Amino acid sequence: MSLNYMIPASKFKRYLPKDYVELVDYGPFGKKYSEVGVKNMGTYKELVEEHPMCSGCWMSYYIKIIFASLPNPEDTVTIGTAGCGRLAISQAAVPFIYGNYGDQNAMASGITRAFRLRFPDRQKDVITIAGDGGMMDIGFSMTMHAWFRREKFTTIMLDNEVYGNTGGQESGMSVEGAVLKMSPKGKNFGKMPAMQLAITAGCVYVVKMSPTNINKASKAIRRAIFAARNLGPTFIHVYTSCNIEYSIPTPDVFRDAKEKEKRSFCI
Amino acid sequence: MYLEMLKRKKKGRFAFEEFMTDEAKELFKVVEAKKKKEVS
Amino acid sequence: MSLNKTLVDMDYLLNEAPREKHFITGAQAMAEAVKRASVDMAIAYPITPQSEVMHLVGDIYAQGHIKEYYRAEEELGTMSAIAGAARGGVRMFTATSGPGLLRGLEAIVSWPGHRIPCVLGVLTRVVNAPLSIQPDNIEMAYLMHSGVVMLHAENQQDTFDYTLAAFAITEKVDVYIPVSVSTEGFFVTHAKGYVDMMDEKYAFTEVDPYHAPVPAMDNEVPPARIQRDAPVQKSNFMSYLIHSVWQQEIWDCNSRAMKYVYQYLGGPIEVINPDADVFIVASGCAAAQSREANRYAEEEGLSVGLVKVKCIRPWPRKEINDALKNAKTVIVPEHNIIGWLSKEIKASIPNGGIVVEGPRVYGGMTLPVELIMEEIYIALGMDSEKLQA
Structure with missing residues (x-):
């Protein structure tokens, strides 16, 4: 039913908002990835278009990549928590659950199991998308335990190395020495080893990247979703800078991402 | 930025860290093979 | 299986x-x-x-x-x-x-x-x-x-x-x-x-997730939620309105549960001896001890009423008011130090002064029937020394 449920009756169509109708007619629902996907961004009605993110926000770009990469957008549910990310994620034409602080992976555990009970022969993708604070600080226990329990869904951490949405406080993923709110003398320990934690906790597919290459970024997302369907938890740790809190001029955002790629976000 | 990313794609230089279990590796092989079949 | x-x-x-x-x-x-x-x-x-x-x-x-x-x-x-x-x-x-x-x-x-x-x-x-x-x-x-x-x-x-x-x-x-x-x-x-x-x-009968005021988020049932999200997280009058009407609806839902409390539990309260002057009002385990106190009182020829509150939310304000309309004293035994039930009752009846806030036990103590009896004796103007005898 999943594809049909969003297609309006032909006579009803003209009363629906234009945005909705365009999504049905020109969106990625029910289409092959080769027809839509990241390579064709700009040629079809994307799942996220307008969003309230800051100018030059690298995170919003990555969120667009996530939604353009979904193998099955008409059967996907995203879950997030407080943070910048959900401002754009909630604008996507995919059901989004915004729960309490840091609870995304616990909530995903519940809904994934519920879907598997109710639709044993169908695939419904569950993806949690949250920031470094939501994943590795406040939601740490729920993130880790979902992995230990081998819950079959994808976790994506949008790591901007700071609490961007609450005004620039230090997070567990901030770099050592970073002078931020709540670390007025500089952070005195380094980034938490999220990737190693994920591997140790049993994730079957883990990627850590600065998404400078749109195809590679998309491929990682799709692999994470496919592996989560069949095998177990998957995790993508992605650098999505906060150009406001780290004072990166908009034209330099990409350069910053490339630098990160060379330093902390590569092998 | 989008155009710049496309340009970058052409250059084909990138680096990232990827981990997969043997099972995942097998799975991706199947997925890739299926994709190639679809294209041809 | x-x-x-x-x-x-x-x-x-x-x-x-x-x-x-x-x-x-x-x-x-x-x-x-x-x-x-x-x-x-x-x-x-x-x-x-x-x-x-x-x-x-x-x-x-x-x-x-x-x-x-x-x-x-x-x-x-x-x-x-x-x-x-x-x-x-x-x-x-x-x-x-x-x-x-x-x-x-x-x-x-x-x-x-x-x-x-x-x-x-x-x-x-x-x-x-x-x-x-x-x-x-x-x-x-x-x-x-x-x-x-x-x-x-x-x-x-x-x-x-x-x-x-x-x-x-x-x-x-x-x-x-x-x-x-x-x-x-x-x-x-x-x-x-x-x-x-x-x-x-x-x-x-098994659950029907589509028999619901908000559809399950399973991408199966219209209306499809592919419209853009309402900006509840913003600071503007729309967001205040959305939050307030939503919460009003929640508390209305809570009130509407009352008819099902009648349907399945026979009502939110149980009243014994409705014509008494002195009432014990209690919920949970304290109601069991109050029932005992009520029995003791009956054996001693004292007229004591009992209201057992089965449902704390929705709060049965009307029912409690009706049950206590002729009461002279209301004793509220509880298993906690703050006395949440007595506070609710006090705030519900027009003559809250008749509520005796206690007896209360907490930290795991049992609630001896004698404690309740003592309050009954006091309420009836009897010598509470009788208890020690």
Whole structure:
């Protein structure tokens, strides 16, 4: 039913908002990835278009990549928590659950199991998308335990190395020495080893990247979703800078991402 | 930025860290093979 | 695993299905109710020794009465996962106690607003320091302001019946918020009592996730949620409006649960000796002791009334007002130090001054009937020394 449920009756169509109708007619629902996907961004009605993110926000770009990469957008549910990310994620034409602080992976555990009970022969993708604070600080226990329990869904951490949405406080993923709110003398320990934690906790597919290459970024997302369907938890740790809190001029955002790629976000 | 990313794609230089279990590796092989079949 | 159940509606299950007497603990009574409720999924976290409900529910899962069950990382994880699973359209149950309830409270207070239908067992326990495992129902005070429907069971039989009824109430389209069933830890959970139960072949009709005011988030049922999200998280008049009307609706849902409390529990209160001047009003385990006090009083030829409050939310303001309209004194025995029930009663009746705030026991103490009797003697102007005799 999943594809049909969003297609309006032909006579009803003209009363629906234009945005909705365009999504049905020109969106990625029910289409092959080769027809839509990241390579064709700009040629079809994307799942996220307008969003309230800051100018030059690298995170919003990555969120667009996530939604353009979904193998099955008409059967996907995203879950997030407080943070910048959900401002754009909630604008996507995919059901989004915004729960309490840091609870995304616990909530995903519940809904994934519920879907598997109710639709044993169908695939419904569950993806949690949250920031470094939501994943590795406040939601740490729920993130880790979902992995230990081998819950079959994808976790994506949008790591901007700071609490961007609450005004620039230090997070567990901030770099050592970073002078931020709540670390007025500089952070005195380094980034938490999220990737190693994920591997140790049993994730079957883990990627850590600065998404400078749109195809590679998309491929990682799709692999994470496919592996989560069949095998177990998957995790993508992605650098999505906060150009406001780290004072990166908009034209330099990409350069910053490339630098990160060379330093902390590569092998 | 989008155009710049496309340009970058052409250059084909990138680096990232990827981990997969043997099972995942097998799975991706199947997925890739299926994709190639679809294209041809 | 098919257990060949006969699925029936809640009216039949509670009122018509033939019952047999069993001698079981309160924890067993709650688990037996869950067994007959066609629960899809239960999520557990230990709060032993307060309650073994979730151990027993695990056994029921192993026997095939429940389709999915797991032990979560801690209560916030449990309650969050419940919120996720319920959105996936399955029938959910969990039980917790005292500190566990408070640890999960952030998620629990968001359940009504998220329109999560589920049943939460609350087997009461001390939450304040010095930490103790003993029964004390102070945690219910925190739950009272959450929007959750709250039933308070007096004994093992109530625990069984209320838990079953809760599954029907929570899924009513005009309610569709969680229902909690509280009872006192140890005094009820670990003590055995007689419970009349229907055969376990009878079970409540399965959940229909589309019979709901908000559709399950399963990408199956129109209206498709592919429109852009409303900006509730912004600071503007639209967001204030959205939040306020939403919360008003939650509390209206809570009020609308009252008609189902009548349907399944025969009303939110039970009144004994309605013409008395002196009343004892109590809920949960304190109601059991009050019932004893009422019996003592009767034996001594004293006219004392009893109001047992079964339902804390929605609060039966009208019913309590009617029951107490001719009362001269209202004694409210409680198992907590703050006296949440007496405060509610005081605020509900026009002559709140007649409420005696107590007797109260806490930290695990039992509630001796003599304590209640002493208040009765004082209320009747008798010599309370009689008690010592």
